[in-house]
Amino acid sequence: MPERTIRSDHVFHGHLLRLRVDEVELESGRGATREIVEHPGAVAILAWDGARLAMVSQWRAAASADLLEIPAGTLDPGEESGVTARRELAEECGLAAKRWEKGPSFYTAPGFSTELLTLFLATDLLPTEASAPDDEELARSWLTLDEALAASDDGRIVDAKSLVGILWLARRLDGEAP
Amino acid sequence: MPERTIRSDHVFHGHLLRLRVDEVELESGRGATREIVEHPGAVAILAWDGARLAMVSQWRAAASADLLEIPAGTLDPGEESGVTARRELAEECGLAAKRWEKGPSFYTAPGFSTELLTLFLATDLLPTEASAPDDEELARSWLTLDEALAASDDGRIVDAKSLVGILWLARRLDGEAP
Numbered sequence: 001m002p003e004r005t006i007r008s009d010h011v012f013h014g015h016l017l018r019l020r021v022d023e024v025e026l027e028s029g030r031g032a033t034r035e036i037v038e039h040p041g042a043v044a045i046l047a048w049d050g051a052r053l054a055m056v057s058q059w060r061a062a063a064s065a066d067l068l069e070i071p072a073g074t075l076d077p078g079e080e081s082g083v084t085a086r087r088e089l090a091e092e093c094g095l096a097a098k099r100w101e102k103g104p105s106f107y108t109a110p111g112f113s114t115e116l117l118t119l120f121l122a123t124d125l126l127p128t129e130a131s132a133p134d135d136e137e138l139a140r141s142w143l144t145l146d147e148a149l150a151a152s153d154d155g156r157i158v159d160a161k162s163l164v165g166i167l168w169l170a171r172r173l174d175g176e177a178p
Numbered sequence: 179m180p181e182r183t184i185r186s187d188h189v190f191h192g193h194l195l196r197l198r199v200d201e202v203e204l205e206s207g208r209g210a211t212r213e214i215v216e217h218p219g220a221v222a223i224l225a226w227d228g229a230r231l232a233m234v235s236q237w238r239a240a241a242s243a244d245l246l247e248i249p250a251g252t253l254d255p256g257e258e259s260g261v262t263a264r265r266e267l268a269e270e271c272g273l274a275a276k277r278w279e280k281g282p283s284f285y286t287a288p289g290f291s292t293e294l295l296t297l298f299l300a301t302d303l304l305p306t307e308a309s310a311p312d313d314e315e316l317a318r319s320w321l322t323l324d325e326a327l328a329a330s331d332d333g334r335i336v337d338a339k340s341l342v343g344i345l346w347l348a349r350r351l352d353g354e355a356p
Contacts (some may be wrong), residue, residue, distance in 0.1 A: 003237050012190050012197055014213040017290060019190055019197055022239060032313035034239040035192040037215055039290070059181050060288040061200060061212040067288055074289070106336045109286040109293055110238040110245055111252070112195060112217070117338070135210035158284045160295070160338040167345035 006031070016040075016074065039115035043085040044072035044161040046103070046169050047095055047122045052142040053169070054093045054125075055162075059137070068141075068151065069159045070166070072117075085120040090130035092138055097122035103168060108160055119165050121172075145170055184209070194218075194252065217293035221263040222250035222339040224281070224347050225273055225300045230320040231347070232271045232303075233340075237315070246319075246329065247337045248344070250295075263298040268308035270316055276302035281346060286338055297343050299350075323348055 003024040012019040018038040025031055047054035053070065060067045073088035075081060082100065089095050103119035143151065148166045151157045157166070181202040190197040196216040203209055225232035231248070238245045251266035253259060260278065267273050281297035321329065326344045329335045335344070 002242075003239060005239075014199065015211060017197070017213045017215070019195070019215075021192065024239065026313070026315055028315065030313070033193060035195045036240050037195070037197075037291075039287075042289070060285070061181060061183075061202065062214050062290060062292045063285050063288045063294075064180075067285070069288075072289075104330070104333070104336075104341065106338045106341055107238070107241050107245070108338045109217075109291060110241045110247070110337050111220075111250075112240060113215075113287060113291065114240045115287055116241075116336075135204070135208070137204055137206065152282070155282070158282075158294075159288050160284045160286045160342060163282065163284055164338060164341045164345065167342065167349065170349070171345065 003027075003032070003034075035112060037113040037115075039074075039113055040077065041075045041081070042072060042108075042115060042117045043075070043081050043088060043120060044070050044117060044165055045085050045089045045120045045122050046070060046165050047089055047093060047097065047125055048169065049125050049142075050123070052144050053148050053166070054095060055141045055143055055148070056092050057139040057141065063158075067159050068157050069162045072161060081118045082120070085118075085122070089122055090128050092136070093140055094127055094130055095122070095125050096128040098124035098126070104164070106164065117161055119161070119168065121169070145173065181210070213290060215291040215293075217252075217291055218255065219253045219259070220250060220286075220293060220295045221253070221259050221266060221298060222248050222295060222343055223263050223267050223298045223300050224248060224343050225267055225271060225275065225303055226347065227303050227320075228301070230322050231326050231344070232273060233319045233321055233326070234270050235317040235319065241336075245337050246335050246340070248340045250339060259296045260298070263296075263300070267300055268306050270314070271318055272305055272308055273300070273303050274306040275300035276304070282342070284342065295339055297339070297346065299347070323351060
């Protein structure tokens with residue numbers, strides 16, 4: 001049951017984000033305001049070497065903290081998500097993968113943001129040369145699945161996409177167990 | 179390794195969101211721009227009656243779609259998250275709970291948003307009277323855990339907080355199994 005948009009104003013155009021304010025009419029006829037952050041979309045990568053998961057730590061201004069996350073990145077305009085995923089895994093982790101599989105896609109914050117994020121599972125990993133982009137400073141690490149689950153449980157991982165990815169991978173690997 | 183903020187400008191003040199643009203200096207000395215959406219924070223509730231999970235469907239302007247989600251809502255200014263959780267469960271599902279437990283907290287989109295969301299597990303449910311707030315129109319449903327997991331796998335649930343919640347609950351209940 002869609003809302004009817006009466007009026008839509010773009011109030012900010014940035015490098016990454018745009019913000020618009022919609023005046024809408026609900027099915028009941030009542031009016032409401034929606035503040036919507038337009039985002040180009042993103043990918044995150046579960047880079048799994050069969051025993052360990054590639055992770056990155058970086059300063060997140062929005063959280064005022066270093067966050068431990070799975071590698072991820074934003075789509076360039078018009079870019080296919082699989083291309084972004086390969087680029088980000090190389091840039092952030094110095095890794096390529098022989099096998100790629102698309103996992104779930106989800107809205108990170110559907111109450112106010114258009115960001116749709118697609119998870120990828122990358123396996124048969126091998127090192128590749130790549131430099132991190134100019135505006136990111138990352139620390140790389142490897143966690144076993146048990147370590148990643150423990151870090152999800154004890155608050156060392158506080159990033160939604162990483163939690164979805166780790167819990168999704170755990171369930172999947174559990175299904176593969178003999 | 180924090181970035182040094184050189185300059186910070188608020189460019190939008192809305193009802194729900196504020197947006198600021200920070201000019202920062204990285205450890206290396208290089209400059210970068212951060213576009214940050216300031217959000218008051220949120221809660222989401224796993225309302226579990228021992229066999230089924232309470233879910234809501236609602237139109238999400240940001241996704242241009244009806245999304246199936248666990249009940250959730252935004253903190254009022256200065257509000258303690260447990261208070262928000264009780265209010266939202268009543269408003270969205272017409273439910274109260276005798277037992278409340280705090281689950282994980284996480285940033286929904288730490289690359290650009292300050293939104294920190296706390297999951298709650300609500301059990302020993304009972305009906306309560308409450309009306310939905312004026313600007314939301316919701317459809318309520320109940321899913322078994324298997325149904326919720328199937329909906330997570332087949333793309334009927336595409337909301338990050340719901341995926342974290344359902345996968346977290348599945349792992350927890352699995353641990354409780356005899």
